[in-house]
Amino acid sequence: MTDFSADPAKGDAVHAASPQASSTLADWRDYLALMKPRVMTLVVFTGLAGLVAAPGSINPIAAIIAILCIAVGAGAAGAFNMAFDSDIDAVMKRTRRRPVPTGRVPQSEAYVFAGVMSLASVTLMWMATGYVAAGLLAFSIFFYCVIYTMWLKRSTPQNIVIGGAAGAFPPMIGWAAVTGSISxxxxxxxxxxxxxxxxxxxxxxxxxxxxxxxxxxxxxxxxxxxxxxxxxxxxxxxxxxxxxxxxxxxxxxxxxxxxxxxxxxxxxxxxxxxxxxxxxxxxxxxxxxxxxxxxxxxxxxxxxxxxxxxxxxxxxxxxxxxxxxxxxxxxxxxx
Amino acid sequence: MTEPTEKPESQPEPAYSEFTETVKLTPEEETARKRRNLVIAFGLVAFCVLIAVTTMVRMSSNYSSGL
CATH class of the missing domain: 1.20.120 (Four Helix Bundle (Hemerythrin (Met), subunit A))
Structure with a gap:
């Protein structure tokens, strides 16, 4: 999912960090900050709107799990982005207090965290709603991590035009969770x-x-x-x-x-x-x-x-x- | 004739943790690690619960639709 909506220095650095801090002192707030909670809010909101607006019905528990999966999937993509872009983040005033550039969370740990969360969210989404929503979730994570973060962001001024697709998937995923299709x-x-x-x-x-x-x-x-x-x-x-x-x-x-x-x-x-x-x-x-x-x-x-x-x-x-x-x-x- | 070698003074058995711990952590770091381990354990349990709940939801919906 995109970090285009306000990947904030202040919001991302939920837990104020000092550059000298050791990685072993990272706590849950640093890992929450890795998932870009403010971006996640908008992602969850639009995903929920797609789920509610879709025709048909869904088991309420399955719906809650689907929204949770969208949130965790978006967070995982955000964590990957923070790990990969830690060199950029360290230079930018807005992002230099993030957990990876400050050293509170090692880059390798951020990658593992992103991988585990991605896998967990897609697996659960598949189980709870079916392969269409899970496939869209997996594709949106892939698109944000590989197409936007690794490729477009550093290579073209059209980066967010094309990369914006990643952040546009949540309502489609919510919709697919209910209907099992794309319309x-x-x-x-x-x-x-x-x-x-x-x-x-x-x-x-x-x-x-x-x-x-x-x-x-x-x-x-x-x-x-x-x-x-x-x-x-x-x-x-x-x-x-x-x-x-x-x-x-x-x-x-x-x-x-x-x-x-x-x-x-x-x-x-x-x-x-x-x-x-x-x-x-x-x-x-x-x-x-x-x-x-x-x-x-x-x-x-x-x-x-x-x-x-x-x-x-x-x-x-x-x-x-x-x-x-x-x-x-x-x-x-x-x- | 060689003189019998003097038996070295018996040293206290090293603690088990001295064999396994190669990095000395400060008390704050130890606390942080324990806290993180607890969060990971909680996350794993939560994931297992979610899998179980999802399975039950799917099974019950399949059962009610006659599959």
Whole structure:
């Protein structure tokens, strides 16, 4: 799963660590931090929304286990990412307090931890729900670890565009856990997160470009410049907002979801336009904290923060509609 | 004629841990290790319980659907 949604220095370093600390002093909080708990929250939320919105029924215990597997699988992928990228993390202000760069958790232990958790989550998912959800979970872990972390992240400014697919799988996995299949609606949920990732990640990259530049990671603002990134954020925002209308057309999203799409989308568009017109990223800065920002980069920080809220809002709307029986389809939409 | 060699003074038997422990841990490290072992043990037990619960859920749903 992706670490694009706020892989935070503060959140990741759940347990404050000192660089001199011995690895044998690592405790459970360091291992929890390895799993990127804040990223996991959004992954679990979207996975749950997919599971609840899917047609059909699932045994409640199997559903809880499926969500647990999604969480652990995402955490395992996060742990692998932290192990592999410890050299980058050590250079970046935002990530240098993570357990591996500080030496609290040795790199080899982080790899083993990631491997064991991946295996456990996929096995349990298979047993609890079937091979489709388990296969999607396994593929998303593979995609994040190998395709994004090992290959794309260090080699192309399109890293998070393609790599964003990994973080888009959770609702599809939740859906497959119930139905045992992939459908147009579950693909739409995948596409929503896939198209959301570029504006979300590039907004962060704009005000943390100094960090990425120092670490040699070819994020868009580093490779193509802040101006080009601001333009691409605007383009991807348009694509993202268009895709969010998909569930309305198929009938998956009802009145509440439509309201979230229209009102939330308008604010998203305004913030993206504000970034486009700003000079965010021009200074090549990077403050220590996730939301800390210099005056010129404020527009990018606002879009980054709001993008998380917007995605959460859309999936919360689906949860309420399908989980609380509040789904009223718009006339003439869907089947 | 060789003089009988003097029997060395008997030394205390080394503790078992001295043969097995090659790295000396500080008390804090020992505590941390014990705590981590407990968490791993708890994780293993939890995994076994989850497997058992999943098996029962699948068996009961298969039974109720007549398989």
């Amino acid at each position: 147009l609606d579950s693909i739409l949920l995948f596409l929503i997160i896939f198209m959301w990732t570029p504006p979300h990640s590039w907004a962060l990259a704009l005000y943390k470009s100094g960090d990425y530049s120092a670490a040699g990671v070819p994020m868009m603002p580093v490779a193509k410049g802040a101006k080009s990134t601001r333009k691409q954020i605007l383009i991807y925002t348009a694509l993202y907002l268009a895709v969010t209308a998909g569930p309305v057309l198929t009938g998956l999203g009802g009145v509440i979801y439509t309201g979230a799409v229209v009102l939330g989308g308008m604010l998203f568009a305004i913030l993206a336009l504000r970034v486009f017109r700003s000079r965010a990223g021009d200074g090549n800065h990077a403050e220590d904290e996730l939301y800390a920002v210099r005056a010129g980069d404020k527009a990018a920080r606002d879009l980054f923060a709001y993008s998380i809220a917007h995605l959460s809002l859309l999936f919360a709307a689906l949860l309420v509609e399908h989980g609380a029986g509040a789904h009223w389809a718009l006339p003439g939409m869907g089947g």
